[in-house]
Amino acid sequence: MPEIKQYPNKLGLKGxxxxxxxxxxxxxxxxxRVTGLGILLYFVMHIFVTASRAISQExxxxxxxxxxxxxxxxxxxxxxVAFAFHxxxxxxxxxxxxxxxxxxxxxxxxxxxxxxxxxxxxxxVMMILVLVVVLAGGWDFFIxxxx
Amino acid sequence: MSNETEQLQNYIFRVRRxxxxxxxxxxxxxxxxxxxxxxxxxxxxxYIKEHLDPTLAxxxxxxxxxxxxxxxxxxxxxxxxxHTQVRELTKEILMVAxxxxxxxxxDLVPDLAPxxxxxLKLNTRIIREDVEEVLEPTDQYWQDPDDLTAYLxxxxxxxxxxxxxxxxxxxxxxxxxxxxxxxxGYRYLIDTRDGAFKERKKILSSEIGPWRCHYAGECSAxxxxxxxxARAIQLMKRELVWDYIRLGKRRHQKPVGLLPxxxxxxxxxxxxxxAPEFTIDGAVSPAEQP
Ligand code: HEM
Ligand code: SF4
Ligand code: SF4
Ligand code: FES
Numbered sequence: 001m002p003e004i005k006q007y008p009n010k011l012g013l014k015g016x017x018x019x020x021x022x023x024x025x026x027x028x029x030x031x032x033r034v035t036g037l038g039i040l041l042y043f044v045m046h047i048f049v050t051a052s053r054a055i056s057q058e059x060x061x062x063x064x065x066x067x068x069x070x071x072x073x074x075x076x077x078x079x080x081v082a083f084a085f086h087x088x089x090x091x092x093x094x095x096x097x098x099x100x101x102x103x104x105x106x107x108x109x110x111x112x113x114x115x116x117x118x119x120x121x122x123x124x125v126m127m128i129l130v131l132v133v134v135l136a137g138g139w140d141f142f143i144x145x146x147x
Numbered sequence: 148m149s150n151e152t153e154q155l156q157n158y159i160f161r162v163r164r165x166x167x168x169x170x171x172x173x174x175x176x177x178x179x180x181x182x183x184x185x186x187x188x189x190x191x192x193x194y195i196k197e198h199l200d201p202t203l204a205x206x207x208x209x210x211x212x213x214x215x216x217x218x219x220x221x222x223x224x225x226x227x228x229x230h231t232q233v234r235e236l237t238k239e240i241l242m243v244a245x246x247x248x249x250x251x252x253x254d255l256v257p258d259l260a261p262x263x264x265x266x267l268k269l270n271t272r273i274i275r276e277d278v279e280e281v282l283e284p285t286d287q288y289w290q291d292p293d294d295l296t297a298y299l300x301x302x303x304x305x306x307x308x309x310x311x312x313x314x315x316x317x318x319x320x321x322x323x324x325x326x327x328x329x330x331x332g333y334r335y336l337i338d339t340r341d342g343a344f345k346e347r348k349k350i351l352s353s354e355i356g357p358w359r360c361h362y363a364g365e366c367s368a369x370x371x372x373x374x375x376x377a378r379a380i381q382l383m384k385r386e387l388v389w390d391y392i393r394l395g396k397r398r399h400q401k402p403v404g405l406l407p408x409x410x411x412x413x414x415x416x417x418x419x420x421x422a423p424e425f426t427i428d429g430a431v432s433p434a435e436q437p
Contacts, residue, residue, distance in 0.1 A: 099385030
């Protein structure tokens with residue numbers, strides 16, 4: 001039999017952005033990934049910078065001098081924002097993935113309600129909490145700290 | 148009659164075309180289709196095939212949302228073509244494309260084979276140890292309404308692949324089984340007649356299992372049958388975690404033909420119709436069991 005040519009139609013990385021966009025949970029999914037990787041990147045940098053203290057006081061001061069200034073302050077705040085979102089959304093995900101917030105199987109009756117509807121109030125509460133933490137953090141970073 | 152034609156209105160069907168013998172890349176082609184109230188996208192495709200271009204290819208069969216053949220991307224969202232009214236989706240232009248995350252065979256025909264292969268890998272059938280009983284049944288497999296409810300929602304799946312096209316994890320991950328196969332995996336995992344939890348667990352704990360799902364929930368947002376694959380997958384994770392922490396506790400198949408004594412009716416209430424005859428020779432009704 002001759003080989004039948006088919007056109008590959010996997011969405012690839014584009015799928016994280018455009019594939020499916022019918023609920024807020026889908027954006028939280030992408031954001032959770034991106035913040036997870038962002039915090040990981042920060043974590044690696046953090047290890048390198050703090051490791052300099054083990055070499056000498058002078059290295060530590062040089063390393064710290066390299067990471068000051070407005071860009072790093074804003075960067076640090078972004079890490080804080082990412083962490084606040086990742087941690088609070090992570091609690092939601094953990095509860096969902098343990099089947100606590102999905103609800104049990106039920107009869108599908110049109111218009112369909114799904115587990116998305118069951119977890120949504122909790123999602124809203126968590127996102128409000130994220131907002132509160134992010135604003136409080138912003139006040140602390142930029143105003144209270146007196147930069 | 149004139150009333151009927153008055154109600155017809157022209158819509159542009161912007162259809163993604165691809166002929167493997169001729170084209171290197173898919174492209175869009177516009178067709179003008181007169182649509183009346185209640186007309187579904189599938190009717191429009193038939194109109195194109197009969198009046199405008201007989202070479203247009205798609206897959207459909209039952210035309211009533213049962214066979215799962217006609218999943219397509221309609222204005223960017225996976226739907227069944229036979230189950231979606233044109234006027235519900237658009238006032239003017241309707242984009243019709245094959246389901247993404249599947250290779251395109253031709254025009255609107257996706258290659259669903261990889262999904263069905265993954266489905267098979269998850270042992271989507273009831274497996275029991277008592278082979279003799281399966282081959283020579285002596286009684287029915289009793290289940291109570293709760294046993295049924297636990298899997299019924301997931302048994303409504305028609306394998307249309309809409310959920311697979313919506314899943315952002317599948318977009319980058321070839322190994323992940325995806326919502327349809329995993330939902331069916333859960334449907335059998337949770338069935339009280341099934342006795343293969345141990346073997347299922349081994350497969351589900353591997354990389355084809357549910358752990359690559361991160362609850363984007365898009366599968367449940369698009370499922371035309373209300374199956375809620377995202378729920379099935381999370382409940383599956385719960386089953387696996389539960390089993391993991393309660394070390395040693397194992398799920399067992401219910402013995403065939405044994406309904407718990409306390410649940411059996413001892414006296415027949417008035418006005419209840421007789422049950423139909425048993426279809427299996429030698430079967431005993433619950434009331435008569437020892
Ligand atoms: C209180 C703190 C944290 C909580 C509650 C938390 C929670 C979670 C949860 C529940 C997941 C799984 C999500 C899913 O299955 O969809 C996850 C994923 C992840 N986390 Fe965290 N996390 C925390 C801190 C961190 C930190 C400090 C890092 C980096 C050093 C990190 C990096 C990641 C990464 C890379 C992923 C994978 C994302 C993906 O594959 O989509 N997390 N987190
Ligand atoms: S779960 Fe729903 S969307 Fe997915 S294949 Fe089954 S019926 Fe189609
Ligand atoms: S809930 Fe899981 S299976 Fe469903 S779309 Fe999201 S990642 Fe895919
Ligand atoms: S033709 Fe059977 S589901 Fe649409």
